[in-house]
Amino acid sequence: MLANSVPPAPATAANAWRERARALSDRDIRPLAVQIDRDDRVPDTVVHALSNAGFLGLGIPETLGGTGGDARSMVAVLEELSRASAAVAVLVAVHLSVCAAPILQHGTDEQRQRYLPPLARGELLGAFALTEPNAGSDTARLAARYARDGPDFVLNGTKMFISNAIPAGVTLVFATSNPDLGHQGISAFILPPGTAGCSVAQRLDKMGLRGSETTELVIDHARLPATCLLGAEGTGLRVALGALTGGRVGIASCALGVAQAAFDEMLGHVRDDDADWKRTRLARAFADLAAARALVERAAERKDAGQSYATEASVAKLVASRAAVAIASSGVDVAGPEGVRSGATPERLLRDARVFPIVEGTTEIQELILARNLLEGTD
Numbered sequence: 001m002l003a004n005s006v007p008p009a010p011a012t013a014a015n016a017w018r019e020r021a022r023a024l025s026d027r028d029i030r031p032l033a034v035q036i037d038r039d040d041r042v043p044d045t046v047v048h049a050l051s052n053a054g055f056l057g058l059g060i061p062e063t064l065g066g067t068g069g070d071a072r073s074m075v076a077v078l079e080e081l082s083r084a085s086a087a088v089a090v091l092v093a094v095h096l097s098v099c100a101a102p103i104l105q106h107g108t109d110e111q112r113q114r115y116l117p118p119l120a121r122g123e124l125l126g127a128f129a130l131t132e133p134n135a136g137s138d139t140a141r142l143a144a145r146y147a148r149d150g151p152d153f154v155l156n157g158t159k160m161f162i163s164n165a166i167p168a169g170v171t172l173v174f175a176t177s178n179p180d181l182g183h184q185g186i187s188a189f190i191l192p193p194g195t196a197g198c199s200v201a202q203r204l205d206k207m208g209l210r211g212s213e214t215t216e217l218v219i220d221h222a223r224l225p226a227t228c229l230l231g232a233e234g235t236g237l238r239v240a241l242g243a244l245t246g247g248r249v250g251i252a253s254c255a256l257g258v259a260q261a262a263f264d265e266m267l268g269h270v271r272d273d274d275a276d277w278k279r280t281r282l283a284r285a286f287a288d289l290a291a292a293r294a295l296v297e298r299a300a301e302r303k304d305a306g307q308s309y310a311t312e313a314s315v316a317k318l319v320a321s322r323a324a325v326a327i328a329s330s331g332v333d334v335a336g337p338e339g340v341r342s343g344a345t346p347e348r349l350l351r352d353a354r355v356f357p358i359v360e361g362t363t364e365i366q367e368l369i370l371a372r373n374l375l376e377g378t379d
């Protein structure tokens with residue numbers, strides 16, 4: 001018998017988090033999914049609900065105001081949120097995986113105490129600003145510059161396609177002191193809320209993940225005290241790549257949620273009309289979904305066990321984002337003309353799914369990482 005949902009599993013902390021996320025999604029998010037997509041905005045009420053449920057503090061220790069939880073709990077929560085609204089899930093994934101997690105990992109005690117409690121409570125949203133108009137996959141082309149000025153750092157540059165970047169939040173930003181130094185020139189900084197000289201130049205209109213705000217961030221002579229340097233000077237690329245490894249597990253979980261939602265929809269249609277070709281599509285979707293789920297869980301398990309997980313994170317992101325696109329696309333076929341009408345769930349899921357192969361490292365970049373890890377034994 002085909003499962004139309006996540007199979008029952010023994011009671012674990014991750015399953016308790018999953019149940020909580022599913023209940024909140026059913027009550028507070030799914031009814032707003034069409035509105036979020038149409039208005040390209042996640043309402044504040046949803047952010048408050050996420051915060052009250054403790055989802056914005058996942059992975060942050062309770063001693064720092066967080067709700068703890070391991071990687072398996074995080075992937076369960078992100079998947080359940082994404083089943084209801086991929087935009088909401090991506091907002092949470094970015095906040096946790098590529099902002100809070102690197103501050104926890106590389107921050108000083110002062111930085112952790114200052115930023116993690118308000119991030120965990122959802123008073124501040126977290127963002128990560130690496131990509132630039134001419135530097136995405138190729139970080140060697142990073143053009144944002146920083147220079148020392150007395151005890152301070154002064155930053156200049158333009159960052160593109162930045163999720164959650166609001167001046168009132170916390171943004172990790174990456175800049176070079178000298179492009180000739182290559183990767184050794186790159187440092188990571190924490191942009192505190194309200195940093196003078198930082199502004200959102202434009203909000204980018206997208207086909208999918210609408211509601212997860214994506215912006216162009218301009219940094220014009222932003223003066224930061226030395227306490228904003230994250231990690232040692234010159235180690236910014238290591239901070240960024242480590243964050244992206246964790247981020248890939250998060251984005252893979254969001255893709256899995258969209259794949260599951262598309263499968264759930266398809267199952268409903270095939271129950272109404274079980275033409276042979278539709279049954280075949282359903283079976284194929286089930287296999288893709290099962291493979292994606294196993295890989296996402298494996299990456300999270302390795303992370304929880306303290307094992308290297310870069311290869312597993314890349315495989316999970318690659319396969320889950322492909323599965324989301326394939327299942328959502330089949331979902332549109334199976335739904336027929338009603339599935340492509342604006343506001344119909346199948347068309348929204350397909351638009352959302354199509355963004356996952358790009359974010360947090362494109363499919364081609366995951367393939368390059370995998371080939372390197374396999375051939376050179378690095379991870």
Ligand SMILES: Cc1cc2nc3c(=O)[nH]c(=O)nc-3n(C[C@H](O)[C@H](O)[C@H](O)COP(=O)(O)OP(=O)(O)OC[C@H]3O[C@@H](n4cnc5c(N)ncnc54)[C@H](O)[C@@H]3O)c2cc1C
Nearest residue numbers: 128129130131135136137138161162163359360361362364
């Ligand atoms: C919705 C959304 C949210 C995002 N959020 C953030 C964010 O919060 N923070 C952030 O820093 N960035 C963010 N990004 C940017 C994202 O990470 C980049 O778009 C992505 O890394 C690709 O970079 P690029 O757009 O410059 O494309 P490019 O790097 O120019 O790539 C263009 C194409 O060429 C391919 N390609 C590039 N190099 C190679 C190669 N060596 N071999 C084979 N193929 C190659 C790529 O796979 C891609 O298909 C977001 C993007 C989107 C769409």
